[in-house]
Amino acid sequence: MDITSIGWASLPLAIVGGAIRVSTPFIFVSLGECITEKSGRINLGLEGNLVLGAMAGYAVSYLSGSPWLGVLTAGFAGMLFGLLHGLLCSIKRVNDTAIGISLMVLGTGLAFFWGKPFVEPKAPSLPTINLGFWSDMSQVRAALDVNALFFIGIALAFIVYLFLNRTGWGLMLRTVGDSEDAARALGFPVLRTRIFATMAGGFLAGVGGSFLSLSYPGSWSEGLSSGQGIMAVALVIFARWRSLRALGASLLFGGAGAIGPALQGMGITGYYYLFNAAPYVLTLAIMIASTSRSAPFVDAPGELKLHR
DSSP states (O other): OOOOOOGGGHHHHHHHHHHHHHHHHHHHHHHHHHHHHHHHOTTHHHHHHHHHHHHHHHHHHHHSSOHHHHHHHHHOOOOOOEEEEEEHTTTTTOOHHHHHHHHHHHHHHHHHHHHGGSSSSOOHHHHOEEEETOOOOOHHHHHHHHEHHHHHHHHHHHHHHHHHHSSHHHHHHHHHHHHHHHHHHHOOOOHHHHHHHHHHHHHHHHHHHHHHHTTSSSSSTTSSSHHHHHHHHHHHHTTTTTTHHHHHHHHHHHHHHHHHHHHTTOOOTTHHHHHTHHHHHHHHHHHHHHHHHOOTTTTTTTTTOOOO
């Protein structure tokens, strides 16, 4: 994060700016997983979708000169992997968790293999919107230089909410996720619905990956993701499978991840790696709290194997 020392009074601003950057991929991946799990299927392979999307988006942006074309390609790459996940999980006696982990390894492996030629080249980055235009301080403007995908993610959270709660297709998706028998009795296509939900989740995970390679940190490398696809599953559980809560949880995780870089910008480097571990510690704490007896999975889709 390009934040230099701007004084203790500006530390909250630095954290907010960092939270926006760090949370953006979480928003897309968690919303995608929210849609997938609402259909009664869990996808632990989103890390593979995210990394593959990051590589595909960066490669297409570099070759075409269009970062938005790269974002679209990243989404389609994630969607194809979501389709593969959906088809494999539709086979009887196939475990969703095992397939997800296998596809996570496959996706990251393919991304690392195909992405080797794009480690050094510099691809065009996504455009940003400077919310710090009102300030004369370059540090403030840098902290509030926000990528356009962040605003798209916020709008998408409300769109997903309306889709799941105000449309017939959303009702069908939730019915399939809550009770397969009831969905079949109503004539809903269970397998097809779950496949499309997994594809949608994969598409959004791929878009989230494109943010990593085309905005922040803005390059392609093998260590780009740091497990954000896996952490998104914890976000969805914490958000109780609700899109607007997933948005808030993503911002919370982003804020935790921004503490270390913000303090480093203030010149405090002694505990940098400790603060960098904050999102992972928060993930662990949330998982423990979300699976405790005092907080059962009362909001979980009935067909979700996570709690059955």
